[in-house]
Amino acid sequence: MTQTPITDIDLHAYVDGQVDATRRAEIEAHLAANQAAAATVREYRRLNRRLHEEFDDVLNEPVPHAMIRVSRRQPFDVIRRIAAVLVLVVVGGAGGWVLNDLSAAQGDPVAAAFPERAGIVHAIYSAERRHAVEVASDERPHLVAWLTNRLGTDVKLPDLTEAGFQLVGGRLLPGESKPAAHFLYEDVEGRRVTLYMRHGDTGRGDTRFSFADENGVGVYYWINGQTGYALAASLEREDLLKVAKIVYHQLGG
Amino acid sequence: MQEKDRLIIEQIPRLRRYARALTGNANAAEDLVQDCLERSWNKFHLWQRGSNMRAWMFTIMHNIHVNQVRKAISRPTVVSLAEWTDDRGVKPVQEKRVEVRNVGAALELLPEEQRAVVLLIGLEELSYLEVAKVLDIPIGTVMSRLSRGRERLRQMLSDVGVEPKETVTET
Numbered sequence: 001m002t003q004t005p006i007t008d009i010d011l012h013a014y015v016d017g018q019v020d021a022t023r024r025a026e027i028e029a030h031l032a033a034n035q036a037a038a039a040t041v042r043e044y045r046r047l048n049r050r051l052h053e054e055f056d057d058v059l060n061e062p063v064p065h066a067m068i069r070v071s072r073r074q075p076f077d078v079i080r081r082i083a084a085v086l087v088l089v090v091v092g093g094a095g096g097w098v099l100n101d102l103s104a105a106q107g108d109p110v111a112a113a114f115p116e117r118a119g120i121v122h123a124i125y126s127a128e129r130r131h132a133v134e135v136a137s138d139e140r141p142h143l144v145a146w147l148t149n150r151l152g153t154d155v156k157l158p159d160l161t162e163a164g165f166q167l168v169g170g171r172l173l174p175g176e177s178k179p180a181a182h183f184l185y186e187d188v189e190g191r192r193v194t195l196y197m198r199h200g201d202t203g204r205g206d207t208r209f210s211f212a213d214e215n216g217v218g219v220y221y222w223i224n225g226q227t228g229y230a231l232a233a234s235l236e237r238e239d240l241l242k243v244a245k246i247v248y249h250q251l252g253g
Numbered sequence: 254m255q256e257k258d259r260l261i262i263e264q265i266p267r268l269r270r271y272a273r274a275l276t277g278n279a280n281a282a283e284d285l286v287q288d289c290l291e292r293s294w295n296k297f298h299l300w301q302r303g304s305n306m307r308a309w310m311f312t313i314m315h316n317i318h319v320n321q322v323r324k325a326i327s328r329p330t331v332v333s334l335a336e337w338t339d340d341r342g343v344k345p346v347q348e349k350r351v352e353v354r355n356v357g358a359a360l361e362l363l364p365e366e367q368r369a370v371v372l373l374i375g376l377e378e379l380s381y382l383e384v385a386k387v388l389d390i391p392i393g394t395v396m397s398r399l400s401r402g403r404e405r406l407r408q409m410l411s412d413v414g415v416e417p418k419e420t421v422t423e424t
Binding site: 008012016018044047048051052053056058063064067068069070123124215216217 | 273294
């Protein structure tokens with residue numbers, strides 16, 4: 001069997017995962033027998049690592065509000081929201097959950113923006129696998145103290161173990177006029193849940209446990225006095241509801 | 254938030270990372286991302302459903318960036334690209350050594366076209382085919398630019414020092 005010679009281009013393609021299994025095996029055989037080529041491959045890999053070390057922090061930086069444009073709701077969306085609320089009343093009614101999704105949100109732009117903002121935060125910060133949080137869960141006490149200080153209220157982290165989710169970490173984000181807190185949880189399947197919290201920056205007043213469908217991102221949210229909580233994820237509705245109930249019970253409505 | 258919003262918003266962190274690395278300047282990068290987002294929102298109807306959103310937005314960003322670089326070069330007060338790169342290539346060795354310990358500084362010394370390829374592949378992990386589409390160049394050109402760009406970076410960042418700048422002509 002004749003084999004195409006291994007060139008420098010092949011080494012790059014190997015480093016970048018751009019070769020098929022057959023060629024990969026040929027290149028690996030070549031590397032095993034050729035120290036200079038193996039050293040070159042190590043150097044190219046190191047270069048890619050250095051690029052990530054240098055620039056990955058940008059992924060963690062809060063995205064300025066000016067960059068986020070959101071289309072105005074279409075009339076269809078409102079109909080869909082009403083339908084969603086009706087379903088919730090039927091499903092949730094037995095559990096004693098009182099819902100007033102549309103009434104609370106409409107007429108108060110800040111309150112209306114709250115669940116949407118949570119959906120946006122989830123869309124932005126849960127897509128990245130490697131760098132999804134600013135402070136990781138192993139610094140939990142620091143995370144809590146820091147965000148308590150910045151939000152000006154006691155920040156408590158819910159324990160979502162019973163739903164299978166563990167804390168990945170958190171970050172501080174700009175809210176409407178004050179900072180907001182963002183926590184990310186993940187389960188063993190890599191599914192992610194965003195907990196978004198604001199204090200003194202949620203609009204007019206109390207909003208009972210409600211649901212908003214932010215186009216592929218479901219959001220359960222409630223505002224109790226000064227403090228608003230929102231739980232956002234691209235999960236089955238009932239799975240998210242289960243997690244949301246745990247958060248609601250632990251943090252208080 | 255509509256689907257369009259979500260699809261675009263999800264890409265923002267990656268776009269910012271790439272823009273920062275490409276321009277080497279935080280303000281310029283934010284402007285580039287902002288322009289890219291505006292255009293993506295306005296041209297969303299042109300995006301082919303099911304195709305790679307990230308690659309589509311990188312294409313838009315690349316086109317904006319190329320136009321900006323061209324404009325900057327054609328301004329009479331600005332030195333030509335050749336002079337500019339030459340000037341940067343012949344800095345005293347002492348100073349250059351300090352500079353190129355940092356990957357960002359080394360990237361700035363790369364020709365624009367090589368820098369884009371090295372970053373889209375090494376940092377953004379696009380496939381060679383995707384990069385060819387984003388930059389609208391043949392895949393062979395992607396590979397030759399990658400090979401030359403990476404080799405230069407490797408030389409600049411190794412302790413051996415910097416070799417004389419190679420010519421930018423291309424196969």
